[in-house]
Amino acid sequence: xxxxxxxxxxxxxxxxxxxxxxxxxxxxxxxxxxxxxxxxxxxxxxxxxxxxxxxxxxxxxxxxxxxxxxxxxxxxxxxxxxxxxxxxxxxxxxxxxxxxxxxxxxxxxxxxxxxxxxxxxxxxxxxxxxxxxxxxxxxxxxxxxxxxxxxxxxxxxxxxxxxxxxxxxxxxxxxxxxxxxxxxxxxxxxxxxxxxxxxxxxxxxxxxxxxxxxxxxxxxxxxxxxxxxxxxxxxxxxxxxxxxxxxxxxxxxxxxx
Amino acid sequence: xxxxxxxxxxxxxxxxxxxxxxxxxxxxxxxxxxxxxxxxxxxxxxxxxxxxxxxxxxxxxxxxxxxxxxxxxxxxxxxxxxxxxxxxxxxxxxxxxxxxxxxxxxxxxxxxxxxxxxxxxxxxxxxxxxxxxxxxxxxxxxxxxxxxxxxxxxxxxxxxxxxxxxxxxxxxxxxxxxxxxxxxxxxxxxxxxxxxxxxxxxxxxxxxxxxxxxxxxxxxxxxxxxxxxxxxxxxxxxxxxxxxxxxxxxxxxxxxxxxxxxxxxxxxxxxxxxxxxxxxxxxxxxxx
Numbered sequence: 001x002x003x004x005x006x007x008x009x010x011x012x013x014x015x016x017x018x019x020x021x022x023x024x025x026x027x028x029x030x031x032x033x034x035x036x037x038x039x040x041x042x043x044x045x046x047x048x049x050x051x052x053x054x055x056x057x058x059x060x061x062x063x064x065x066x067x068x069x070x071x072x073x074x075x076x077x078x079x080x081x082x083x084x085x086x087x088x089x090x091x092x093x094x095x096x097x098x099x100x101x102x103x104x105x106x107x108x109x110x111x112x113x114x115x116x117x118x119x120x121x122x123x124x125x126x127x128x129x130x131x132x133x134x135x136x137x138x139x140x141x142x143x144x145x146x147x148x149x150x151x152x153x154x155x156x157x158x159x160x161x162x163x164x165x166x167x168x169x170x171x172x173x174x175x176x177x178x179x180x181x182x183x184x185x186x187x188x189x190x191x192x193x194x195x196x197x198x199x200x201x202x203x204x205x206x207x208x209x210x211x212x213x214x215x216x217x218x219x220x221x222x223x224x225x226x227x228x229x230x231x232x233x234x235x236x237x238x239x240x241x242x243x244x245x246x247x248x249x250x251x252x253x254x255x256x257x
Numbered sequence: 258x259x260x261x262x263x264x265x266x267x268x269x270x271x272x273x274x275x276x277x278x279x280x281x282x283x284x285x286x287x288x289x290x291x292x293x294x295x296x297x298x299x300x301x302x303x304x305x306x307x308x309x310x311x312x313x314x315x316x317x318x319x320x321x322x323x324x325x326x327x328x329x330x331x332x333x334x335x336x337x338x339x340x341x342x343x344x345x346x347x348x349x350x351x352x353x354x355x356x357x358x359x360x361x362x363x364x365x366x367x368x369x370x371x372x373x374x375x376x377x378x379x380x381x382x383x384x385x386x387x388x389x390x391x392x393x394x395x396x397x398x399x400x401x402x403x404x405x406x407x408x409x410x411x412x413x414x415x416x417x418x419x420x421x422x423x424x425x426x427x428x429x430x431x432x433x434x435x436x437x438x439x440x441x442x443x444x445x446x447x448x449x450x451x452x453x454x455x456x457x458x459x460x461x462x463x464x465x466x467x468x469x470x471x472x473x474x475x476x477x478x479x480x481x482x483x484x485x486x487x488x489x490x491x492x493x494x495x496x497x498x499x500x501x502x503x504x505x506x507x508x509x510x511x512x513x514x515x516x517x518x519x520x521x522x523x524x525x526x527x528x529x530x531x532x533x534x535x536x537x538x539x540x541x542x543x544x545x
Contacts, residue, residue, distance in 0.1 A: 150346040153312050153338040154411070155363040164359070168350045247349045247391050 033217040042221040055225060057200040061117050062189045065124030066182055073129040073181075074174060077136025081170075082162065087137070102127040102188050106196050120192035120201070127188040128181035135177030139170040172245035179237045186230050202226055258289040259325075261447045262311065262415055267320035268472075269306050280306040282472035284320070288415070293441055293448040295458035298468030299509060304451045307473060308419050311449070312338050325414055333415075334364070337408035341420040343400040347392040347407075353379065354388040357407045364411050378410035379403075381440050398429035402436065409440065416441075418450040422457065431489050434461055438487060455505045459498055460487060467508050476508055 015035045021027065022034035045051045080087045102123040109119045143166060151161045193203025202222050209218040267284040270277040280303035288294045298304050310317040313332035322329040324336060337360065340346040347356050357375035365371050379385045382402040392400050401421060408416055421437075422430045438461065441448055452458050458465045459481055467477040483497055492498055 144345050146340060146342055146345045147348065149309075149314055150338070150340065150348075151359075152314060152332055153336070154360045154407070155332065155334060160363075164362075165348070168348070171350075245350075247393065 030214075031216055033220065038217050038220045038224065041215075041217040042224060045218065045221050045225075051205065054200055054202050054205045055229075057117070058189060058193065058202045058226075059229060061120050061201065062124065062182075062186050065121045065185045065189060066128060066178070068121070068125045069128035069181055069185065070132060070178060072125070073132035073177070074136065076129075077133045077174070078140070078170070080133070081137040081140030082166070098130055103191050103195055106192065110196055115196045115198055117198075117200075119196055120189045120198065123192050124185040124188040128185040131180035131184065132174060132177035135173045135180075136170055139173035140166060142173075143169050172241070172248040175237075175241050175245060179234065179241065182233050182237060183230060186226070186233065190226055258291065260287050261290045261292070261325055262288040262449065263323045264307075264311070265321045265323075267307070267310060267317050267322065269303070269310060269315070269317045269319075279472040281310070281317070282474050284474055286466055286475055286478065288447060288449050290447055291445050292463050293438075293450065293461060294464045294466060295462035296449065296451045296466045296468060297455055297458040297505060297509070298451075298453065298473060299470055300453050302468050302470050303473035304453075304468060305419055308338070308417055308449075308451050311415075312336060312417055335411070335414040337411055337413035337416050339401075339404045339408045339416070339418045339421045341423050343397065343404050343424065344392070347400055347403060349392060352389050352391055353384060353395070353403050356392065356403055357410050360407045360411045374410055375406075378406040381409060381443070382406045382436060396429075397425045398433060401425060401433060405433075405437070405440070409444065409446070412444075414447065416446050416448045418448060420452055421450065423452070423454070430457075435487075435489065437461065442485070455502050455509065456493065459483075459501045459505065460489075460492060465501070465505060467505055477505075479505070 018032075019034045019036060022029065022032050080090065105123060105126070106119075109122055113119055113122060147165055147169070148161055151165045152158070156164055190201070190203040190206075192198065193201035194207050195203075197207075198204040202225060206219050206222040209215045209222070264284055264286050267281055268279070269281045270279050272278060284307060296304060296307070306315070309315045311322055311329065313329050313336070316330075324333050327333070348359060351359060354372070354375050357378055358371045361371045361374055365374060376385060376388060379388055382405055384399065384402055384406060387395060387399065392403060395403070401424075405421070418437075422433050425433065434457065437448070437450075440446070450458075450461060462481050465477075465479045465481060466475055467479065468474070469476045479501065481501060483492060483495070
């Protein structure tokens with residue numbers, strides 16, 4: 001059976017279960033509307049200009065945050081990974097900042113930079129730099145010394161070896177980091193919209209319909225839109241990764257079969 | 258024949274102070290131009306350390322190495338290394354051709370010239386048809402042929418090989434040995450090959466240098482009086498081959514001749530006598 005079909009069967013099973021629970025009366029219909037109702041609302045929403053603006057605002061903030069995170073984490077990871085003294089002198093600071101949940105910083109961010117798009121972008125960046133940063137540092141640690149010896153014995157100087165061996169070796173790891181960061185950035189973007197009282201964005205839409213009209217069907221429709229965006233982003237990045245790094249260990253098995 | 262490689266009183270220690278590990282001690286030997294010299298020694302005797310010193314990858318603690326008269330400081334330009342672990346020494350993100358071209362990047366100007374030279378080197382090892390494949394798509398033997406092509410592509414003055422055939426199956430190994438003999442006959446390369454396999458050292462070498470256990474030092478320097486054209490079956494069963502391999506085996510494993518066995522041949526005996534004399538001298542000195 002093809003993986004696509006298997007995936008669809010799983011999805012259909014989940015929707016059936018949801019429909020069943022919702023129709024059975026175990027929960028009230030208003031608190032958990034069935035997918036048949038939610039999908040109707042979803043289609044309606046996708047025809048509304050205001051909802052589409054929310055979607056675009058969220059996607060745009062997410063994209064900007066991810067790009068900024070990449071621009072910070074890639075050079076920082078390369079530096080920290082290749083300069084052990086820098087890494088050991090920043091370890092305490094990094095390990096202190098890293099476990100702080102970005103949403104815990106919402107009050108601080110609102111006071112310092114307000115609750116506009118800058119807020120969600122800042123928080124999403126803060127959350128998204130880590131997977132990229134650490135994947136690059138670990139990948140640099142993980143280079144086979146024999147590969148470096150080979151390059152040096154073939155006349156490549158130490159500094160050149162960084163570009164000709166270290167960068168290609170690190171690339172697939174960095175890309176995996178970017179894929180993880182993309183998901184985290186989306187979660188943080190929407191959460192911030194939701195919690196920081198943003199004017200616009202899918203998160204703002206959800207909290208708005210929940211508090212003003214208590215429309216669970218619209219809340220769920222908005223949630224599904226976020227799920228679809230996340231799925232498409234991950235799928236797209238995974239495909240790109242497979243094409244770019246077909247030689248890498250993680251995709252090799254699939255390439256051979 | 259002019260001297261290609263000269264190693265003088267080489268010693269290398271890892272670490273300092275009383276805890277230091279002496280890998281190589283007082284090694285002196287030369288390799289002549291167009292010669293294939295094999296270094297054979299027990300596992301862990303410091304063969305790889307010696308090779309890495311010659312390749313300029315590590316700086317020896319003492320002694321000097323010179324390649325065609327120039328003292329080695331850092332990695333020499335006209336030297337290439339084939340490592341045992343082909344799967345770890347080929348760049349997985351480069352195609353077969355890309356791997357060979359990698360060796361030419363710092364040495365040959367012009368993309369087309371590099372491509373031509375790479376294709377040529379691949380044809381020497383019979384892999385011209387696999388140029389656009391990736392290393393992981395090839396068998397172990399083919400991967401090691403890529404390493405050999407990569408090393409030969411830059412036409413090195415000296416080709417160093419560190420147990421190059423130790424990680425492949427027996428049949429592939431025999432094929433690769435014959436490939437090496439053919440390629441060096443056709444291109445007149447100077448090769449220094451390190452192995453722990455006595456038969457391989459005799460089969461491939463013009464000369465066999467026997468190393469002692471760690472710290473490594475030269476125990477014997479034996480010329481191989483076998484015809485240049487060698488054959489896996491006839492050469493390996495010839496009396497000269499058997500005699501030489503027995504002699505080396507005895508040097509490596511059981512230094513004292515066993516009862517009832519024939520007398521060891523001259524080189525081994527000379528070495529043993531010299532060593533015995535040295536030991537006696539040392540004990541008398543320490544007794545004083």
